[in-house]
Amino acid sequence: MTAEPSPLPEIRRSRGDRQRDAIVTAVRELLQERSFADLSVSTISERAGVARSGFYFYFDSKYAVLAVIVADAMAELDKLTHDFAPREPGESPSSFAKRMVGYAAIVYASHDPIMSACNLARSTDAQIREIMDDFQDTVVDKIVGLVQQDSGARPVSDDLTALVRTLTAVTSMTLAHDSAFVGRTQDPSAAIEIAERLWLSALWGGADPEGQ
Numbered sequence: 001m002t003a004e005p006s007p008l009p010e011i012r013r014s015r016g017d018r019q020r021d022a023i024v025t026a027v028r029e030l031l032q033e034r035s036f037a038d039l040s041v042s043t044i045s046e047r048a049g050v051a052r053s054g055f056y057f058y059f060d061s062k063y064a065v066l067a068v069i070v071a072d073a074m075a076e077l078d079k080l081t082h083d084f085a086p087r088e089p090g091e092s093p094s095s096f097a098k099r100m101v102g103y104a105a106i107v108y109a110s111h112d113p114i115m116s117a118c119n120l121a122r123s124t125d126a127q128i129r130e131i132m133d134d135f136q137d138t139v140v141d142k143i144v145g146l147v148q149q150d151s152g153a154r155p156v157s158d159d160l161t162a163l164v165r166t167l168t169a170v171t172s173m174t175l176a177h178d179s180a181f182v183g184r185t186q187d188p189s190a191a192i193e194i195a196e197r198l199w200l201s202a203l204w205g206g207a208d209p210e211g212q
Contacts, residue, residue, distance in 0.1 A: 020058045022048040027065045031117050036066065036128065063127045070118065070135050073111045077103060077139070084142040086149045093152065093204040094196075100143075101171060101196045108175040116176040136172070140165050147203055154205040167202055171195045 026047035030039055039062055045055045059065050078084070080103040087096045108115045122129040143164045147153045157163040174181045174191045182191040 019048070019050050019054055023050060023055060023058060024065055024068055027062070027069065028114060031113055036062070036117055036121055037125065063131065066114070066118070066128070067131050069111065069114050070131055073107050073115060074135055074138060076110065077107045080106060084146045086146055087152075094200050097196050097199040097203075101192065101199065104171060105175055105192060108172075115172075119172055119176040120178065136165070136168060140168055143168065150203075153203050156202050156205070163202060167195075167199055170198065 023044060026044050027039065030043065030047055041052060041055055041062060044062060044065070045052050048055070059068075081100065087093070091099075118128055118132050122132050140161060144160050147155065147160060147164065155163055170181065174188070174195045177188050182188040
């Protein structure tokens with residue numbers, strides 16, 4: 001009779017997953033209390049209940065943890081947009097723009113304050129800028145491909161990549177509630193609505209015919 005395989009490897013892997021998840025969760029929690037610049041591996045490890053050596057078993061730096069969180073946000077955005085699927089038949093450009101910005105808003109909200117902190121720190125932290133630029137490049141490439149498939153699109157610039165990059169940057173900073181885009185005390189929903197209109201005007205010339 002053949003002996004059953006030992007369950008120990010599975011148990012170890014499960015415990016490892018829990019420790020890795022605890023580190024990611026610790027960074028999420030700590031970023032609600034302080035800036036990323038103020039986080040240390042020791043602080044993260046203590047919050048996660050993991051030894052420093054345990055931290056370095058899973059991640060080579062605090063930036064590696066941040067990269068995982070941003071990758072999770074990208075995966076969530078991919079899932080919500082069905083990997084940035086084109087407009088549905090009969091869906092108007094304005095409905096599409098509202099839906100896509102709405103999806104991005106959901107992702108930013110579910111990963112707040114991480115995404116906001118990253119956007120605000122990108123000008124002073126080269127590694128965070130690299131992480132966010134990778135995220136931005138992925139989003140831009142997907143949206144450019146999406147617009148190129150849309151027979152009703154009328155971009156205001158022949159340089160579609162530059163146009164989408166500008167729109168994406170404006171939207172991300174608006175969703176991050178950067179005061180330069182939403183003001184100091186204003187309701188951010190007004191700025192988000194303007195971002196939707198910018199997408200509509202820049203990519204469809206402001207047109208909204210049904211089924212275009």
